[in-house]
Amino acid sequence: MNATRIPVDIPGRGYEVTIGGGLLGQAGPLLARFAPTGRAVVITDAAVGALYGGKVVAELERAGLRADLLDFPAGEKHKNLATYVSLMGRLLGLAPAIDRSTLIVTLGGGVAGDVGGFVAATALRGLGSVNLPTTLLADVDAAVGGKTGVDAPAGKNLIGAFHQPRAVLIDPAALATLPVAQLVNGLAECVKHAVIADESLLEFIEANAAGLLAADVELCHQLIARNVAIKAGVVAVDERESSGRRELLNFGHTIGHAVETAAGYAGVSHGQAVALGMSAACAIATGRGLLTPAAAARVAAVLAAVKLPARFDDLPGLPAAARDAAVLRELMLHDKKARAGVVRFVLPRGLGSAAVFDDVTGAEIARALEKLAG
Numbered sequence: 102m103n104a105t106r107i108p109v110d111i112p113g114r115g116y117e118v119t120i121g122g123g124l125l126g127q128a129g130p131l132l133a134r135f136a137p138t139g140r141a142v143v144i145t146d147a148a149v150g151a152l153y154g155g156k157v158v159a160e161l162e163r164a165g166l167r168a169d170l171l172d173f174p175a176g177e178k179h180k181n182l183a184t185y186v187s188l189m190g191r192l193l194g195l196a197p198a199i200d201r202s203t204l205i206v207t208l209g210g211g212v213a214g215d216v217g218g219f220v221a222a223t224a225l226r227g228l229g230s231v232n233l234p235t236t237l238l239a240d241v242d243a244a245v246g247g248k249t250g251v252d253a254p255a256g257k258n259l260i261g262a263f264h265q266p267r268a269v270l271i272d273p274a275a276l277a278t279l280p281v282a283q284l285v286n287g288l289a290e291c292v293k294h295a296v297i298a299d300e301s302l303l304e305f306i307e308a309n310a311a312g313l314l315a316a317d318v319e320l321c322h323q324l325i326a327r328n329v330a331i332k333a334g335v336v337a338v339d340e341r342e343s344s345g346r347r348e349l350l351n352f353g354h355t356i357g358h359a360v361e362t363a364a365g366y367a368g369v370s371h372g373q374a375v376a377l378g379m380s381a382a383c384a385i386a387t388g389r390g391l392l393t394p395a396a397a398a399r400v401a402a403v404l405a406a407v408k409l410p411a412r413f414d415d416l417p418g419l420p421a422a423a424r425d426a427a428v429l430r431e432l433m434l435h436d437k438k439a440r441a442g443v444v445r446f447v448l449p450r451g452l453g454s455a456a457v458f459d460d461v462t463g464a465e466i467a468r469a470l471e472k473l474a475g
């Protein structure tokens with residue numbers, strides 16, 4: 102197998118991300134390294150479990166490990182405390198009992214990684230974990246960087262912990278079973294990385310859009326490697342989002358979160374909402390002279406090439422509340438990323454560079470939302 106290895110150099114908690122086509126079917130020896138007493142528990146959702154759960158458990162057993170599989174119902178709405186409590190109860194009820202050396206293997210998309218990672222962070226005050234992401238979104242974003250948790254009635258991701266995995270194993274061949282809408286969802290985060298950190302990645306996505314949307318294994322391998330390298334570089338210098346560097350990963354998310362919340366998470370995916378948010382942030386940056394209109398047009402062209410929206414009308418199923426400027430502004434003010442009532446925006450400064458701004462005015466936001474509506 103042609104594998105790429107990328108280090109995540111967090112002081113004291115570093116690990117490696119390994120990317121390789123077919124890796125899921127050869128993961129046993131790699132996983133066994135992190136289970137010193139030969140015990141592992143795989144946490145996955147029922148849909149991914151049906152596709153890959155048996156394969157991963159068989160791989161663990163082939164490497165001489167005792168492996169149990171715990172699953173939960175698939176879907177964002179199950180990223181909650183009830184799922185966490187159920188998984189934790191089953192984990193602690195396993196016989197023979199788990200101990201501090203038990204390895205948690207999270208298998209699946211962002212929800213499985215977040216919930217499974219949070220179980221790992223908190224069971225017996227912390228177990229080692231390895232992430233096996235199976236969606237493009239999780240490959241390029243959620244699986245790397247140690248954010249774990251569940252949603253609360255008051256908002257998304259409000260309960261959680263930073264818990265770095267011991268390793269991340271990514272098999273781009275797993276994307277073959279992913280609906281194209283889910284690929285598009287992940288591509289939004291790739292465009293985000295390109296705009297904030299690497300203009301040449303924008304070219305790569307634009308030039309290879311058709312192959313990426315067809316889940317070509319070699320192209321996806323390259324795409325994932327480039328994005329993981331960017332994400333790893335960011336979290337290595339700002340693991341806990343305290344210096345402002347990791348905050349750059351929120352590009353497109355200020356308006357994006359407001360749109361998906363106003364929509365009640367219906368009629369718009371996370372990636373589509375982030376794409377709208379990126380378009381709006383580019384409009385604000387253009388208005389400030391930080392980005393040329395040609396550069397903003399280029400971002401719009403790449404979004405279109407990978408079937409992401411640049412305007413509200415590109416999403417016919419978007420509820421009216423999610424286009425309402427007053428509703429969106431109110432939600433932005435109450436987002437957990439707002440500080441002391443100030444909305445924070447990541448704005449590009451040219452392509453491949455960005456910064457956080459806390460002085461974006463209501464008028465600038467209103468003009469950007471008008472562009473999305475226009």
Ligand code: GLY
Pocket residue numbers: 242243245246248347350351
């Ligand atoms: N998805 C943004 C982050 O991991 O910080």
